Amino acid sequence: xxxxxxxxxxxxxxxxxxxxxxxxxxxxxxxxxxxxxxxxxxxxxxxxxxxxxxxxxxxxxxxxxxxxxxxxxxxxxxxxxxxxxxxxxxxxxxxxxxxxxxxxxxxxxxxxx
Amino acid sequence: xxxxxxxxxxxxxxxxxxxxxxxxxxxxxxxxxxxxxxxxxxxxxxxxxxxxxxxxxxxxxxxxxxxxxxxxxxxxxxxxxxxxxxxxxxxxxxxxxxxxxxxxxxxxxxxxxxx
Numbered sequence: 001x002x003x004x005x006x007x008x009x010x011x012x013x014x015x016x017x018x019x020x021x022x023x024x025x026x027x028x029x030x031x032x033x034x035x036x037x038x039x040x041x042x043x044x045x046x047x048x049x050x051x052x053x054x055x056x057x058x059x060x061x062x063x064x065x066x067x068x069x070x071x072x073x074x075x076x077x078x079x080x081x082x083x084x085x086x087x088x089x090x091x092x093x094x095x096x097x098x099x100x101x102x103x104x105x106x107x108x109x110x111x112x113x
Numbered sequence: 114x115x116x117x118x119x120x121x122x123x124x125x126x127x128x129x130x131x132x133x134x135x136x137x138x139x140x141x142x143x144x145x146x147x148x149x150x151x152x153x154x155x156x157x158x159x160x161x162x163x164x165x166x167x168x169x170x171x172x173x174x175x176x177x178x179x180x181x182x183x184x185x186x187x188x189x190x191x192x193x194x195x196x197x198x199x200x201x202x203x204x205x206x207x208x209x210x211x212x213x214x215x216x217x218x219x220x221x222x223x224x225x226x227x228x
Contacts, residue, residue: 004155032214043117043204043219044156051214089156098169099215100146103156 003027004092006104014112019077021107023090026071030092034101035064035075038087047088048075080111115139117220119205125226126195134190134223138207145188146208146217147172147180151201159203162188163210195227 005024013019023033031052036044050057050064050073057064063076077084087108091101118137126132138145147159158172162182173179177196182188192199202224206217 006155034214034216036219041221043206043221045219046216049214049216091156093215097163098161099144099210099212100158100161100169101156101215101217102158103148105153105155 002105004090004102004104006088006090006107008107009105010108010110012110012112013080015082016079019075019080019084019109019111021075021077021088021090021109023073023075023104024071025073025092027092027094027102028068028071029094030102031095032093033064033066033073034091034093035062036089036091036103037084038089038106044089077109080109082111082113085109085111117205117207117218119203119220119223121223122221123224123226125228127228128197129194131191131193132195132225134192134203134205134225136188136190136205136207136220138186138188138205139218140186142207142209142218143185144208144210144215145182146206147188147190148204148206149201150204150222156204159190192225195225197227200225200227 034049035047038044066073087106090104145162148156161169177193180190202222204222206219
């Protein structure tokens with residue numbers, strides 16, 4: 001049962017343009033959503049989060065949008081840079097004492113110079 | 114320490130052998146999580162520790178997998194009688210888990226290859 005889905009395995013964009021990474025989820029009880037970036041041979045690193053009571057959160061070039069009615073969120077990167085090339089994981093937290101993160105399968109972003 | 118440290122970074126073993134993977138979390142982080150990433154897959158939750166207790170072991174795939182944490186710090190994930198399907202990158206993460214967005218800090222992982 002894949003509760004967090006990233007349906008695009010890969011995405012290629014030109015440097016300076018916008019990158020939009022998408023994520024869908026099925027569990028309406030998720031309370032926070034997080035995006036992580038992962039370079040090869042490194043662990044995932046935290047990028048940005050959003051509470052389920054918000055619909056937008058912005059941090060520099062990164063903006064996350066949440067559409068609760070559609071159970072959909074997206075990460076926008078503007079402008080995209082070659083150093084942004086990595087695998088991006090969407091994650092959702094279940095709350096409670098464990099508060100573990102449920103991850104999607106990731107999207108490989110390639111930013112072409 | 115400054116970050117989450119995992120060892121070994123790479124482990125190649127023969128089917129049927131036991132392996133131990135170690136995680137040294139960020140000092141002061143009471144919550145510790147183990148995940149694994151198989152080829153082409155997302156991060157799969159294995160087990161959660163709060164202090165030395167493991168209130169959530171729901172992700173352990175079989176009874177060949179076990180984990181412990183001592184002193185509220187270092188954790189060891191043990192896989193007994195390894196199988197080829199155990200081949201994956203095993204990632205450890207720690208956090209303060211104080212409510213709000215639970216930002217996990219991950220180590221670089223231990224890549225396990227079972228021949």
